Amino acid sequence: MLNVESLACQRGGRWLFRDLAFTLNPGQLLHIQGANGSGKTSLLRMLAGLSSLDDGAICWREQSISSAREDYLTEMLYLGHAPAVKDDLSVRENLTVSCRLAGLQPDAKVVRAALETVGLNGRLHLPARVLSQGQRRRLALARLCLDKRPLWILDEPFTALDVHATQWLEMQLEAHLAEGGLVILTTHQTPRVAEQRLHILSIEAGR
Numbered sequence: 692m693l694n695v696e697s698l699a700c701q702r703g704g705r706w707l708f709r710d711l712a713f714t715l716n717p718g719q720l721l722h723i724q725g726a727n728g729s730g731k732t733s734l735l736r737m738l739a740g741l742s743s744l745d746d747g748a749i750c751w752r753e754q755s756i757s758s759a760r761e762d763y764l765t766e767m768l769y770l771g772h773a774p775a776v777k778d779d780l781s782v783r784e785n786l787t788v789s790c791r792l793a794g795l796q797p798d799a800k801v802v803r804a805a806l807e808t809v810g811l812n813g814r815l816h817l818p819a820r821v822l823s824q825g826q827r828r829r830l831a832l833a834r835l836c837l838d839k840r841p842l843w844i845l846d847e848p849f850t851a852l853d854v855h856a857t858q859w860l861e862m863q864l865e866a867h868l869a870e871g872g873l874v875i876l877t878t879h880q881t882p883r884v885a886e887q888r889l890h891i892l893s894i895e896a897g898r
């Protein structure tokens with residue numbers, strides 16, 4: 692369903708990777724591995740349509756993501772490395788606004804329930820700037836409860852999460868995959884999902 696061919700990425704005059712190719716189907720999770728600076732975030736940004744390609748093609752449902760960009764954006768959810776949280780908005784406002792920007796209109800009860808699910812009950816009206824790093828990550832990840840797009844692209848979603856939140860995220864990933872969703876993520880740990888769903892892509896310098 693997501694098909695990548697001959698993908699190449701150049702940064703600062705050097706190749707981070709070349710001739711990268713894979714296909715990801717419903718129910719599969721692709722774990723992108725690589726050392727710091729190997730190009731994982733650069734790859735995810737290309738897959739999310741946020742960076743141009745230096746070579747190759749990315750197709751979703753057999754259409755190039757650049758030519759069918761609008762359709763692609765309605766089916767893909769990207770959560771970046773830094774939680775996209777606005778400090779001056781409350782916890783509840785942050786989730787509401789991020790959903791609205793994604794074209795969703797969740798009602799207040801649904802937003803509250805999602806925030807309770809990620810353990811932010813009792814903090815709904817606090818400004819996001821007072822949250823801990825783990826709580827900021829939980830707030831960003833609450834989108835996963837509300838935004839049911841088939842393709843999730845997640846850059847280091849486990850960063851700063853405690854054991855409980857890590858288990859919660861793994862359950863979200865499993866449930867999404869079981870419903871036929873697709874996941875691409877980076878993490879420096881091994882995501883605990885069913886072995887048959889897990890695929891690994893290793894980026895090494897220039898390859």
Ligand SMILES: Nc1ncnc2c1ncn2[C@@H]1O[C@H](COP(=O)(O)OP(=O)(O)OP(=O)(O)O)[C@@H](O)[C@H]1O
Nearest residue numbers: 702703704707725726727728729730731732733734
């Ligand atoms: N605009 C740019 N100009 C020059 N170099 C860049 C640019 N953007 C990224 N880089 C370099 O490309 C390399 C890959 O960066 P990237 O963020 O993709 O790595 P990463 O694998 O996600 O790293 P980490 O595991 O540390 O998060 C780094 O060496 C980075 O400095």
